[in-house]
Amino acid sequence: MLFNSFTFMIFLPVVFLLYWFVFKPLKWQNLLLLVASYVFYGWWDWRFLVLIVITSLSSYCSGLLIERYEGRRGLQRAVSAANIVLNLGILGTFKYFNFFRDSLTSLLSLVGITPDWPTLNIILPVGISFYTFQALSYSIDVYCGRFKPTRDAIAFFSFISFFPQLVAGPIERASNLLPQMLRERSFDYGTAVDGMRQMLWGFFKKLIIADGCAEVVNQLWGNLGECTGLMLLIASLLFTFQIYTDFSGYSDIAIGCAKLFGFRLTTNFRVPYFSRNVREFWRRWHITLNAWFAQYVYFPLGGSRCSRSRTIVNTIIVFALSGLWHGADWTFVLWGLYLGLLFIPLILFKSRRYKDTAAHGRLLPSWREFVSILVTFLLINFGWILFRAPDVATFGVFTARLFSPSLFSPHGLTMKMASMLLWCGGLVIVEWLQRERQHVLQIDSIGVLGTRAARLTLYAVMVAAIFYFAGEVQTFIYFQF
16 A cells, blocks of 8 residues: 555544544554554555565564573574574565576576576565564564563564554664554644654655656656766756655655654654765665664674774675665665775775764854765765666666766756756755754744644645645655665
8 A cells, every 4th residue: 555545545544543542452552553554565465464474473483482492592593593594585585586596597607507497476575675674673682682572462563564664664673663562552642743744744755856756767767868968967866856755755654654653663864965974874864774784784793893994894795785685686786885885985084973963053054064965965866876777787878978978968958857956956955944853844933834824824835736746656666675
């Protein structure tokens, strides 16, 4: 079920009303969330529910067995390893089998071997990477003694399948979301209103900016041979904003939706395009995924608590795996390696680790901050070209035409391109002004917008703009991961 669908517009208020006014005891609320989440997920294809049930059951049982075998480290390790192998095996089969088969076939063909291996004609289950990582974090934390296993099966299954963040995150740690499943919840009007605002902002970004950019980007990428360098520059810029507003829009809708039911999800984006170096960017972009790789891959490898050369190797490994997590294609792996390479100078020269927001307490950044933000943005923007390319050869064609003399030719530009650049420019201004807040529509204390009438007028204008400017509905980009 899509957030941006008429079905969801009916589904959400029905579940909300049942949750607060009918299923009041905690056990019944969790059961309702579980059933609603399975309906939400099974709306695409009910067969996918088998996989999420297997993942949930395996992780739930592994936690109980690890607790049961306390003091018998060998058995605990075996249980944890079996759960990891099972879940990664499911993920690998559905997402990576054909990729590794094709890659190995191509490699063997170089030495004259042409194996005839089977191809799996299977559909990639929506969100499998997200809920698999969420389930694995629970069992690993239990094994490492960071979290006590729960015996409440309904609460646990609801934690894995919680519908607001099920298919595209945030990837929640058990230490944050599971305790919320286990304690009584009461309706809070202020939290619910803030959730609705955050959802409105998410829908605005997705339906107007992301989907509008997608129309132009898809058209230009589909006709590279007819595009000038300037057109491709616009395509790269618009995709940079498309993927941000698409994914952060989903996260805003998910986090806001969770607030309606009394849950606090982890922030997944903090104005990443205002970062002053690549390290800061990855502290602000897809925060929960990067935290997952840091906790379960980077730190176990040694993190930065070792020599610089080893730290560089650890960083490259993490980003290569992160690229592969995003998709079963060499473009994603190369994208991850590219980002890892951008970290090398930061590690060698011990660059600053920014903890505050750019121009903190000031309206405008300093010239040094502005240049740092611009350079970081351009480096990330170039990486998104590789991310968007369907294959390495097409990436080569794109970059060759991008850096051709036609980069300075206005031929072929359209009003749609100009209008989307204006929308993106407006987004930059609004997010800059609100960069210290959790989301843009936290405006209660801002001048004239602090009045109820002004806020309601703004919300009405935004809703009208969505209906007027929204184009063809596009699926969320990160559903494919």
